[in-house]
Amino acid sequence: MRVVYETERLVVRYWESEDAPRVFDIYSRWEVARWLGSDPKPMESLERAQVSAERMSIPRDDPTFGLWAVCLRGAEDQPLGSVLLVPVPEATDGAIEVGWHFHPDAWGHGYATESAAGALQRGWDAGLARVIALTYPDNEPSQAVCRRLGMTHEGLSRAYYGIEADLFSITRPS
Numbered sequence: 001m002r003v004v005y006e007t008e009r010l011v012v013r014y015w016e017s018e019d020a021p022r023v024f025d026i027y028s029r030w031e032v033a034r035w036l037g038s039d040p041k042p043m044e045s046l047e048r049a050q051v052s053a054e055r056m057s058i059p060r061d062d063p064t065f066g067l068w069a070v071c072l073r074g075a076e077d078q079p080l081g082s083v084l085l086v087p088v089p090e091a092t093d094g095a096i097e098v099g100w101h102f103h104p105d106a107w108g109h110g111y112a113t114e115s116a117a118g119a120l121q122r123g124w125d126a127g128l129a130r131v132i133a134l135t136y137p138d139n140e141p142s143q144a145v146c147r148r149l150g151m152t153h154e155g156l157s158r159a160y161y162g163i164e165a166d167l168f169s170i171t172r173p174s
């Protein structure tokens with residue numbers, strides 16, 4: 001197991017190729033997939049999940065960034081979902097994004113907020129000055145995570161991903 005960081009209740013590790021069935025179980029669900037990306041679609045096959053798990057298992061050149069598996073301590077073989085800290089693709093302003101995708105069974109326990117707080121801390125430790133989050137305007141559960149993290153709502157934005165999204169931001173604590 002390749003651990004990235006830990007929090008009080010959680011172990012955040014790299015996804016591995018053996019996690020493909022769990023990747024499929026999470027990302028094939030419309031209640032999860034409907035909120036993701038500019039053209040939401042549920043994952044269609046285990047083969048696609050295998051490709052995805054293998055891609056996510058590869059560390060980025062800068063280890064500050066990644067899309068990692070979030071696990072309960074003691075249950076590291078059954079990820080609850082993903083947390084991510086990544087440069088926004090094609091952003092011209094160098095924006096860094098934090099995000100979260102959890103299996104519905106893991107909603108309602110504070111795991112998204114706890115894991116994302118750890119990802120932000122990792123970003124601050126690496127010298128980041130500001131991190132954003134983007135949510136679809138009707139994704140209230142995700143906006144609640146942003147608020148619990150202390151992020152500021154900056155209104156609707158079309159600056160990223162070619163979609164209109166609610167933009168939240170947080171700057172490094174002084």
Ligand SMILES: CC(C)(COP(=O)(O)OP(=O)(O)OC[C@H]1O[C@@H](n2cnc3c(N)ncnc32)[C@H](O)[C@@H]1OP(=O)(O)O)[C@@H](O)C(=O)NCCC(=O)NCCS
Nearest residue numbers: 032035100101102107108109110111112113134135141142
């Ligand atoms: C967005 C998403 C991660 C939010 O999940 P969540 O479980 O509501 O968020 P958290 O993990 O922060 O949990 C907070 C909830 O756990 C509750 N909770 C229970 N025990 C807790 C504890 N020990 N500590 C903190 N919170 C706890 C909180 O009261 C809160 O519940 P409430 O919403 O009823 O007030 C989840 O809905 C999801 O994965 N959605 C699909 C993908 C998605 O939309 N991703 C975001 C794209 S922008």
